[in-house]
Amino acid sequence: MEYEKPLFFEIMSYAVHADRDVVDMVSGNPDWEPPQSLRDGLREYADFDQSEFQYAPSEGLRDLREEIAARRGVDESQIVVTNGGGEANYLAMARALERGAGDEIILTDPVYPYYPGKTSMLGGTQRFVPTDDDGTLDPAAVRAAASDDTACIVVNSPNNPTGAVYPEETVRELVAIAEAHDAILVSDEVYDHYDRSGRFSSALSVDSDHRIVTNSFSxxxxxxxxxxxxxxxxxxxxxxxxxxxxxxxxATTRPGQHAVLHALRNTDPAYHEANRQLLAERVDTFTDALDEAGAEYTDPDGAFYVMARFDGYPGTVANTKALIDDAGVAGMPGEAFGDAFDDWFRFALVTPRVEAAADRLAERFG
Known part of the structure; x- marks a missing residue:
């Protein structure tokens, strides 16, 4: 089987080799500092005995699993520590498919493109449900799409790419749909600390054998x-x-797990609040410039991203590259995320140069 190379790599490579200065707004790599407690945990680990430099228990360090379990209100035996959120989603989707309860995976449109890629890799069939214009998901649309062939429903809240946050009633409805069709809801909650609406609800709030929650410290x-x-x-x-x-x-990295455990135990909640405030300010700066450019855009309630549409300039790969050349701003083409927003662009607000990017877009389209 041949796998399609994600467009992220093509756009990043094009931006790196551009003949001008480019503001990188392609991927969600945070530019802010990790908590000091995480650096302290790494330094502490460097002086451990040689035996601590060997394989970790495959399912993860017990202390870390116990810490996660206490925070999430589950038993530590339910937790598998993975090689990032990507592997967590892979394991969850694989488990849903290998039960023999169907081969269809329901995805949203727009969608984080690694979910369709994993679906193909695992031999599943993709079925897409469009979101509303603001990125919110109507459970009735999911219910209409679900059938006895549905093995899995994959959702992401706070959402990449739209920034939508699913409230408790949506999450409960999605779990109920999964139960009704002997499917599994895979709830990717990697941006849970970046909910700025106060409406985020974890699927763990619903007691069910038909939901798997994935997350990451990335x-x-x-x-x-x-x-x-x-x-x-x-x-x-x-x-x-x-x-x-x-x-x-x-197994995944032992020093990384130790550093994360140290950070969980020693990071003040003010760290997360400061990052949410930083992103809120960047959203305001960026969308103000989009107003000047006459663009239509999403107003995200969470995560790191703003989607924008410029009149007469659809979000194709060719136009994304042209925007790099003409304006020095690298975003992602909307077509990378499905059909529903294929004439939009997605911009990641994880650069200290958000204001410069905003000015360049306002000048280019204003």
Missing amino acids: KTFAITGFRVGYAVFPEQHVEAAKARHMLVNV
Whole structure:
């Protein structure tokens, strides 16, 4: 089977090799500092005994799993620590498909493009449900799309790329739809610390054997390079997920897990609030410039992204590259995220140069 290379890499490479200064707004790599407690945990680890430099337990360090379990209100035996949120989603989607309860995976449109890629890799069939214009998801649309062939429903809240946040009633309805069709809801909650609406609700708030929650510390602590994530499985799915995880990755990084544990135990909540405030200010700066440019845009309630549409300038790959050349701003083409927003662009507000990018777009389109 041939796999399509994600467009992220093509656009990033084009921007890096451009003949001018470019503001990178392609990927969600936070530019702010991790908490000091995380750096302290890494330094502490460097002086550990040599035995601590070997394989970690495959399912993750017990202390870390216990810390996560206490925070999420589950048993530590339900948690598998993974190689980032990407592997957590892979394990969850694989578990949904391998039960033999169907081969269809319901995805939203627009969608984070790695979900369709994983669906193809796992031999599943993609079925898309469009969101509303503001990125919110109507459970009735999911219910209409679901059938006995549905193995899995994958959602992401706060959402990449729209910034929408799903409230409790939406999450409960999605779990109920999964239960009605013997499917599994996979709820990717990697941006949970970047909810600015106060409406975020974890799928863990619903007691069900038909939901798997995935998360990662990549965004939470601004450490996308550490690759420490986790999935919370219902008890009957844990052993199968652990077996696949062991075969794919053996285990994830021991020093990274230790540093994350140290950060969980020693980071003041003010750290997260400061980052949310920083992003709120960047959203205001960026959308003010989009107003000057006469653009239509999403007003995100969470995550790192703004989607924008410029009249007469659709978000194709060719126009994304032209925007790099003409304005020195690198975003992502809307067509990378599906059909519903294929004439839009997505911009990641994870650069201290948001104001410069905003000015360039206002000048280009204003």
